Amino acid sequence: MLEALKHLTATQTSQKDLAAQFSDLNPPLNHRQAVIESERCLYCYDAPCTRICPSEIDVPGFIQNIAVGNINGAAQGILQQNILGASCSRVCPTEVLCEHACVRNHDHEGAPVKIGLLQRYALDHMHFEHHPFTRAPATGKKIAVVGAGPAGLSCAHRLATLGHDVVIFEAHKKSGGLNEYGIAKYKLTGDSAQREVAFLLEVGGITIRHEQILGDNLHLEQLRQDYDAVFLGLGLGTSRQLGLTGEDALGLMPAVDYIYALRQAEDLSQLPIPIHCIVIGAGNTAIDMAVQIARLGAQQVTLVYRRGAAHMSATRHEQAIAKANQVRIITWAQPQQVLLDAAGNVAGMRFEKTHEVDGQLQATGETIDIPAQAIFKAIGQSFDKASLSDPIAHEVKRDKDKIWVDEYYRTSLSKVYAGGDCIASGLDLTVQAVQHGKLAALAINDDLKAKV
Incomplete structure (x- = not known):
C-alpha cells in the first residue's frame, strides 16, 4: 500500500503521542450541554433543517426527545431515516446543510x-433492551448487495426489515467502506465504524462475504441468475491521474491509499513521514490528507489547488481545520512537472500559476517550485471499470464515468440497481449514499411485489 514511500523513514514520535493527535475533532456533549443545546431549538413546524437533510431526518423531533429525556425515542427517529446516523453525525458537513439552514443561524444570533x-449524543447514549428494528415476515426473496459501504449497508438493512434475505459481497477484509477506510482518523475514531456495522447487522437476515471482488471472483451475470435483485454500491475505487511524466516515481501516490494505511495502522509511529510534502486537491479528502500528515509530524504541508479558495469543494469549516493545523494553502496554481532527485525519487513539483x-x-x-519528499494526489476518484468487465456488465449504461440510474435507482440492466458514489448524483456524501441505499431498497421491494 505504501510502496511509493518506502524510501522515507518513520517519525521519531511515540505511538502514544501520535494517538493523542487523533482524538475526536469535536468533543462530545455531556448530559447538561445536550439538554441546554436541545432547548435552544425552536421546533419549527416547517423545519428548514429537515428539508435540507439528505436522509430526511426529523431534526426538531429528535431534538425535542432529547430535551424531555427520551434518548431512545430520539435515537429511533434518527435511525429510522438513517441507519448510519452515528457516523454521519461525525462526518456530515452540517455547516453547509442542517446547521446552515437553522433559523438561529441568521439575523443577530448567528x-x-x-x-x-x-x-451524536442521542446515538452514543441510546440503550435498547432489544434491537429497535424488527423484520417483517419472510418474503422468500434473496437480494445481492455488492459493496459493504454506506450505500450497500443502508440498502441491506432496509431490505432486511422488509423481510428479504440479503447477502452482501465486499471486496475488503472489513465492512464499512469509506467509513472504515477513507475518513480522517480524527473524525471517526477507534472502532466506531465496526461497532456501527455490528449494530446494523443485529436486525438479522443479512450475511456478509468478504474479499469478493466484482469482475474478479464475483460476476454480475451469476448474481442476476442466483438472486431476485442486485444492488451495486461500488463506490469510486480508482484515483485519477495527473497526466504528468514522473507520476510513477517513488514519493508520489494517491491520498486515499495513505489514508487507508493510516486508518488500519496498529502503530502510527511506523508510518513513513516526509519532512516536506504536497497535497494536490480541493476537496475533503485533500484536507483530511493534509491535516493528518501534519499531525503525524511532517514539518511543512502545502495544499495546492488550481483555482481559488472560493472554488474549493471543501467547506470553509474544513479549510479552517487545515489552517489551524499549520497547513499552507496555495491557490491559483496547477501541476506542471514532477521534480526528481538524482535517484529518481520525488524532490518536489513545479506549478504554473493560473487565473x-x-x-x-x-x-x-x-x-513556482515547491520542494517535497512526497506528493499526495487528492484530485478525485473515478469508477473502477474492472468491476463491470464481464460481458453482461458491459451492457450497463454509463453517465460519463459513473453508472446511469433512473429515478428509482434502476440501471439499464433488469434486476440491477445502483446507488452511492458510483452513480452520477449529488455531492458524494456519506449521508447521501445512505439515502440512495434506503430509497433503492424501497424501489426493489416495490418491484418485487409488483412481479408477485
Whole structure:
C-alpha cells in the first residue's frame, strides 16, 4: 500500500503521542450541554433543517426527545431515516446543510443549534433492551448487495426489515467502506465504524462475504441468475491521474491509499513521514490528507489547488481545520512537472500559476517550485471499470464515468440497481449514499411485489 514511500523513514514520535493527535475533532456533549443545546431549538413546524437533510431526518423531533429525556425515542427517529446516523453525525458537513439552514443561524444570533453533536449524543447514549428494528415476515426473496459501504449497508438493512434475505459481497477484509477506510482518523475514531456495522447487522437476515471482488471472483451475470435483485454500491475505487511524466516515481501516490494505511495502522509511529510534502486537491479528502500528515509530524504541508479558495469543494469549516493545523494553502496554481532527485525519487513539483478569464481557467506562464519528499494526489476518484468487465456488465449504461440510474435507482440492466458514489448524483456524501441505499431498497421491494 505504501510502496511509493518506502524510501522515507518513520517519525521519531511515540505511538502514544501520535494517538493523542487523533482524538475526536469535536468533543462530545455531556448530559447538561445536550439538554441546554436541545432547548435552544425552536421546533419549527416547517423545519428548514429537515428539508435540507439528505436522509430526511426529523431534526426538531429528535431534538425535542432529547430535551424531555427520551434518548431512545430520539435515537429511533434518527435511525429510522438513517441507519448510519452515528457516523454521519461525525462526518456530515452540517455547516453547509442542517446547521446552515437553522433559523438561529441568521439575523443577530448567528449561532445554529448544534444538530450534529445532538445527533451524536442521542446515538452514543441510546440503550435498547432489544434491537429497535424488527423484520417483517419472510418474503422468500434473496437480494445481492455488492459493496459493504454506506450505500450497500443502508440498502441491506432496509431490505432486511422488509423481510428479504440479503447477502452482501465486499471486496475488503472489513465492512464499512469509506467509513472504515477513507475518513480522517480524527473524525471517526477507534472502532466506531465496526461497532456501527455490528449494530446494523443485529436486525438479522443479512450475511456478509468478504474479499469478493466484482469482475474478479464475483460476476454480475451469476448474481442476476442466483438472486431476485442486485444492488451495486461500488463506490469510486480508482484515483485519477495527473497526466504528468514522473507520476510513477517513488514519493508520489494517491491520498486515499495513505489514508487507508493510516486508518488500519496498529502503530502510527511506523508510518513513513516526509519532512516536506504536497497535497494536490480541493476537496475533503485533500484536507483530511493534509491535516493528518501534519499531525503525524511532517514539518511543512502545502495544499495546492488550481483555482481559488472560493472554488474549493471543501467547506470553509474544513479549510479552517487545515489552517489551524499549520497547513499552507496555495491557490491559483496547477501541476506542471514532477521534480526528481538524482535517484529518481520525488524532490518536489513545479506549478504554473493560473487565473480566470471569462470564467475559463488559463495559465499565466509563471511557475513556482515547491520542494517535497512526497506528493499526495487528492484530485478525485473515478469508477473502477474492472468491476463491470464481464460481458453482461458491459451492457450497463454509463453517465460519463459513473453508472446511469433512473429515478428509482434502476440501471439499464433488469434486476440491477445502483446507488452511492458510483452513480452520477449529488455531492458524494456519506449521508447521501445512505439515502440512495434506503430509497433503492424501497424501489426493489416495490418491484418485487409488483412481479408477485
